[in-house]
Amino acid sequence: xxxxxxxxxxxxxxxxxxxxxxxxxxxxxxxxxxxxxxxxxxxxxxxxxxxxxxxxxxxxxxxxxxxxxxxxxxxxxxxxxxxxxxxxxxxxxxxxxxxxxxxxxxxxxxxxxxxxxxxxxxxxxxxxxxxxxxxxxxxxxxxxxxxxxxxxxxxxxxxxxxxxxxxxxxxxxxxxxxxxxxxxxxxxxxxxxxxxxxxxxxxxxxxxxxxx
Amino acid sequence: xxxxxxxxxxxxxxxxxxxxxxxxxxxxxxxxxxxxxxxxxxxxxxxxxxxxxxxxxxxxxxxxxxxxxxxxxxxxxxxxxxxxxxxxxxxxxxxxxxxxxxxxxxxxxxxxxxxxxxxxxxxxxxxxxxxxxxxxxxxxxxxxxxxxxxxxxxxxxxxxxxxxxxxxxxxxxxxxxxxxxxxxxxxxxxxxxxxxxxxxxxxxxxxxxxxxxxxxxxxxxxxxxxxxxxxxxxxxxxxxxxxxxxxxxxxxxxxxxxxxxxxxxxxxxxxxxxxxxxxxxxxxxxxxxxxxxxxxxxxxxxxxxxxxxxxxxxxxxxxxxxxxxxxxxxxxxxxxxxxxxxxxxxxxxxxxxxxxxxxxxxxxxxxxxxxxxxxxxxxxxxxxxxxxxxxxxxxxxxxxxxxxxxxxxxxxxxxxxxxxxxxxxxxxxxxxxxxxxxxxxxxxxxxxxxxxxxxxxxxxxxxxxxxxxxxxxxxxxxxxxxxxxxxxxxxxxxxxxxxxxxxxxxxxxxxxxxxxxxxxxxxxxxxxxxxxxxxxxxxxxxxxxxxxxxxxx
Numbered sequence: 125x126x127x128x129x130x131x132x133x134x135x136x137x138x139x140x141x142x143x144x145x146x147x148x149x150x151x152x153x154x155x156x157x158x159x160x161x162x163x164x165x166x167x168x169x170x171x172x173x174x175x176x177x178x179x180x181x182x183x184x185x186x187x188x189x190x191x192x193x194x195x196x197x198x199x200x201x202x203x204x205x206x207x208x209x210x211x212x213x214x215x216x217x218x219x220x221x222x223x224x225x226x227x228x229x230x231x232x233x234x235x236x237x238x239x240x241x242x243x244x245x246x247x248x249x250x251x252x253x254x255x256x257x258x259x260x261x262x263x264x265x266x267x268x269x270x271x272x273x274x275x276x277x278x279x280x281x282x283x284x285x286x287x288x289x290x291x292x293x294x295x296x297x298x299x300x301x302x303x304x305x306x307x308x309x310x311x312x313x314x315x316x317x318x319x320x321x322x323x324x325x326x327x328x329x330x331x332x333x334x335x336x
Numbered sequence: 337x338x339x340x341x342x343x344x345x346x347x348x349x350x351x352x353x354x355x356x357x358x359x360x361x362x363x364x365x366x367x368x369x370x371x372x373x374x375x376x377x378x379x380x381x382x383x384x385x386x387x388x389x390x391x392x393x394x395x396x397x398x399x400x401x402x403x404x405x406x407x408x409x410x411x412x413x414x415x416x417x418x419x420x421x422x423x424x425x426x427x428x429x430x431x432x433x434x435x436x437x438x439x440x441x442x443x444x445x446x447x448x449x450x451x452x453x454x455x456x457x458x459x460x461x462x463x464x465x466x467x468x469x470x471x472x473x474x475x476x477x478x479x480x481x482x483x484x485x486x487x488x489x490x491x492x493x494x495x496x497x498x499x500x501x502x503x504x505x506x507x508x509x510x511x512x513x514x515x516x517x518x519x520x521x522x523x524x525x526x527x528x529x530x531x532x533x534x535x536x537x538x539x540x541x542x543x544x545x546x547x548x549x550x551x552x553x554x555x556x557x558x559x560x561x562x563x564x565x566x567x568x569x570x571x572x573x574x575x576x577x578x579x580x581x582x583x584x585x586x587x588x589x590x591x592x593x594x595x596x597x598x599x600x601x602x603x604x605x606x607x608x609x610x611x612x613x614x615x616x617x618x619x620x621x622x623x624x625x626x627x628x629x630x631x632x633x634x635x636x637x638x639x640x641x642x643x644x645x646x647x648x649x650x651x652x653x654x655x656x657x658x659x660x661x662x663x664x665x666x667x668x669x670x671x672x673x674x675x676x677x678x679x680x681x682x683x684x685x686x687x688x689x690x691x692x693x694x695x696x697x698x699x700x701x702x703x704x705x706x707x708x709x710x711x712x713x714x715x716x717x718x719x720x721x722x723x724x725x726x727x728x729x730x731x732x733x734x735x736x737x738x739x740x741x742x743x744x745x746x747x748x749x750x751x752x753x754x755x756x757x758x759x760x761x762x763x764x765x766x767x768x769x770x771x772x773x774x775x776x777x778x779x780x781x782x783x784x785x786x787x788x789x790x791x792x793x794x795x796x797x798x799x800x801x802x803x804x805x806x807x808x809x810x811x812x813x814x815x816x817x818x819x820x821x822x823x824x825x826x827x828x829x830x831x832x833x834x835x836x837x838x839x840x841x842x843x844x845x846x847x848x849x850x851x852x853x854x855x856x857x858x859x860x861x862x863x864x865x866x867x868x869x870x871x872x873x874x875x876x877x878x879x880x881x882x883x884x885x886x887x888x889x
Contacts, residue, residue, distance in 0.1 A: 181868040183867075216782070231769050
């Protein structure tokens, strides 16, 4: 068997080539600098996105709000935005000001956030599922990733930065840190993409869509 | 509908007997042969065909349910003795003193013992008697099992505790090749479980039951034949209260026919109206709705392995028939399962427990088997497996998805209530809610937890958004709003994970004097040393102090 034949084997994936996941267009993040670093030019439309940050409010939601607003613009086709076990109650006026249709928000206070997230992902009712969970269990993470892979929906899991060393099946892993001159987005893992850092400057609820 | 020319009425002959030419058919007393034959001739005419009932109820009565419920599985040819335990057996109800024989096996019957006899008399007749305690829970389980068997024949099955099951079989006759063949099959299935049953088929459920209780196995398809056939039955089949039966006996009324001959008004006046209704129902003159039996929500199967199996590969093959049975059970209900528990029982060691959870509901044996195979491969058996117990998780509706080009939106819309239902079922009603905007200046009152399922029309959502922008074009609002403002330490600057740096403000909000929840606050946007933007306010009322109210995400 020649090497070429071997390389054509469907089970082989070469890191140099964009994978299947990368072939699908992503959901624009609203930050041009970030879009350029992500395969598909935005948030992956399938598969789990992990956002790791040490503090709630560091800018993790501001990073997502433009994409969520875009999901709401789909008209009647828009699905629901599920917020599962958020650290605080989400504030509707601020979300409405960002262009999110608050009538489509579903807030779930579930101690086992993983279960509720999986249900939301599998239901097919949501266009985005945001979950806040410790996810100590590797198997539940894997289930979430599988569910996210099969659903046509933006699946975001917020975790603590100390979990960064644990292996994760997520398609995209991002660590957020706040530096002197704004939010620093470190892409730790990106299927079909590269691991790079992006500085987004100060982004906030009041003024999204400002990027370097 | 039956084809013209074919007889539409099953001959009125006892079910348990062979077809008419068989000489054995004449063994049983058949007092109604003449009338039955007469009707049969008329049944071919169209005018009489209309008299055939719309419903046909098959009653299954277990005369020895007390004894049978206690037998693990009677497998002997005559289905009598408890395996391994020779000798006459009687069952007594210890909860009622245990002094009276409730039921006895044929060996005891041969010694002259009958149900209802005092235990002491029975012991006097047969000193070697084995006495077993009655277990009502197992009796009920037996009835459920019979009903589950009955569901193979018809979807309309109704329980008649303690010893009867009713099946509406009108629609099933054709499939099973007629009443006789259906009854034979049902009897076969019951006999395989070691159950001795009496069957009776009539258009009225109560009449079927009464015939079965009387041990008169008939198949009647015409309601007008009922009164003549019911007449000779003893009144005890009605199971009316003993006092009523006694009162009737003093009137000389001992058979159903005597009862039917009594003047209708007087009967209703003298006795409970319920009795009159019972008679009307038995004659098919009054409606007799029956509650449908709903099978247990789980499937529990058990299999003993002989010889014991120590190898997981062989164990998997031994499990295959169990999985097939499970899937047949699921298919019969249009159901699927999300989890499955398997207990492998050993001789000494505690049972090995395997729990399979499926990502999506499954009803296919192949999928379960493949998962099970992987699971078994990872399992170490401490000892050979002696028996397997399989217990399905709760049944869920099996979803068959049809491909539809434009189905996505509709599926989404339909999926929301399902999702909410599911979440609420597990987490409680309050754990799931939506959001709703309220035109208000006080931050905590500007939203409320809304109802889900009320999707605000896009125009309204836009209007709300514009209103939000119009009201405060400059003032930012945090994505998170704390349910209760959190007091902050320090003053000028306040501290939260370090000294706060005020970025924006103040924005004064004074409102709400009319409802007692008055606020007078100066709001600021502040940043912690960690880079988190907070929404804090300085209380302007007497108490003063700094509070954290929101977090910019």
